[in-house]
Amino acid sequence: MPAKIKKRSDDSYLLSVAVGYNDKGRQIVKTKTIRAASQREAEREYTLFAAEVQKGTVAYTGKYKLADFAKTWYKDYCLKNLAPKTQRSYRNHTKNRIIPALGHIDMVKLRPQHIIKFIEELRKPGLRLDGKTGTLSDQSVMYCFRVLSSMLQDAVQWQIISNNPCGRVKPPTIKHHKYNLPSEADIRKMLVYLTDEPIKYRMIILLALDSGLRLGEIMALRWDDIDFKTSILKVEKSNQVLGGKGIFTKAPKNQSSVRSLALSSSVMDLLRKYSVWQKKQKLILANEWIDEGWIFTKWNGKAMYPTTPSQWFSKFLKRKQLPHMPFHALRHLSATLLISLGIPLKNVSSRLGHADIRTTANIYGEALQSVDRQAADQLDQYFRKTINK
Structure with missing residues (x-):
């Protein structure tokens, strides 16, 4: 351990206070160089410095790569x-x-x-x-x-x-990725084509559009997360997959991602049909079915891999000769549709589970501008009618 007080020149002293050891077993020493007229004054300064160190107001000053x-x-x-x-x-x-x-x-x-x-x-x-x-x-x-x-x-x-x-340091700038969302005509085609697809995947796609949920949030849903009487869906967790670990359930992205939201009547009707279909699968598989309460499952009732819907959706779009878009774009499409229908931004932000409404505004700036233009046009029509009278 270095000397507590070391004289460096006529009026310069180096103060050293030990505060324990680092992860390599080396002693951590906090130091301070002072000016003092005498050894006694240096000792007083040392006492003050040691007190600051003990209070935790002095940062480590030694070598630590x-x-x-x-x-x-x-x-x-x-x-x-x-x-x-x-x-x-x-x-x-x-x-x-x-x-x-x-x-x-x-x-x-x-x-x-x-x-x-x-x-x-x-x-x-x-x-x-x-x-x-x-x-x-x-x-x-x-x-x-x-x-x-x-x-x-x-x-x-x-x-x-x-x-x-x-x-x-000024943080790096990010240019928000702009999704090339499908046209209204392609959206209608997609919805029509979905009616002939397996009910499990039709349910996933329509739920994503209706709720704006992230894929991991959809994959983590269990039947007890849905209140069929009130048509309310609870979002409290997210499923992810990791090499060497498999599927695991975690808390959502942030606290605001824990939320409840209402589902449309058409999606609730499909959920009831899907529930009946899944119960039939349980009966067919009997003891092979592993009932863990998941809404979306593998063939045997175990949780579906979070990557499976994305792969299916990509193949579906290609098969139907529709413009390609990632599964996550369904979330953006849901938000854009809500904004175009005049739903207040605060409600859209809460539905998406954004921590900050500014995040919603930044991502959906173009959609908001479009609605703002519609509002201006409607005001213009009002003014013209009023003035003409």
Whole structure:
């Protein structure tokens, strides 16, 4: 352990206070250089500094590489607090992008300039983890920045650093992805074609359109989540699939994603028919059926893989020669239809489970502008009629 008070020059002293050990068994020492006229004054300053350290108001000032902290952070925070899929994503981004670029830097020496350069490097070709050519998407760059910022914010909370340098950097910009939604004619064709498809998949597609639920939320639905008397659907969880782990159920994306919403009468009617169909399947399979209460299942009653509806939907559109769109676009189509019908944005946002109404406004700006133009045209008609009278 270094000396508590070490004289460096005539009026300069280095104060050192030990505060325990890091994950490698090395002693953590917080230091402070002061100016003092005498040894006695230095001792008084040391007493004050030691008190601040004990209160937890002084950040760690020793050498601690970002790579070492990242490993500790993953073990002590990510593994204990994040869902399995998020854990794996954080680990991949930390291991493959953050540590190679910033891992050699001492935590206390990390500056906004390092973060800015890191973001610039992320935009260069060759960093994709899926083997595809080209550069990372805006969303991937932002996600990586958020992982780093989350890590450094915890470092502040744990008193490893005094502030988060990401907070002093302008976040990467994201151009919101614009879905090329089908025309009204193609939507009508799709709905007509669905009537001849297996009831299970017809039910999934129409429920997605009616509710605007995320695919994982649909796959996590059980029969007791639906009140057939009130036509109210409860959304409280989400199903995901992860290699090596299989299907697992987790809490929804955020607290606002836990919600209740009303379903249309036509979808409720189809749900009742689907329920009867599923009960018949149970009788046919007898002991082979594993009853876990899922609405959408594999052949034997086990939870359906979250990727299955997407694959089926893609093949269905191709088979019917309809424009391709990802399954998630059904959520956007549902929201766009609601907005076009004049449903208030706040209600649309709550139905989608967005944490912030601004998220809804940003994503559906064009649809909102279209409705706004309709409102202006109706006002114009009112003014003209009134003036002509």
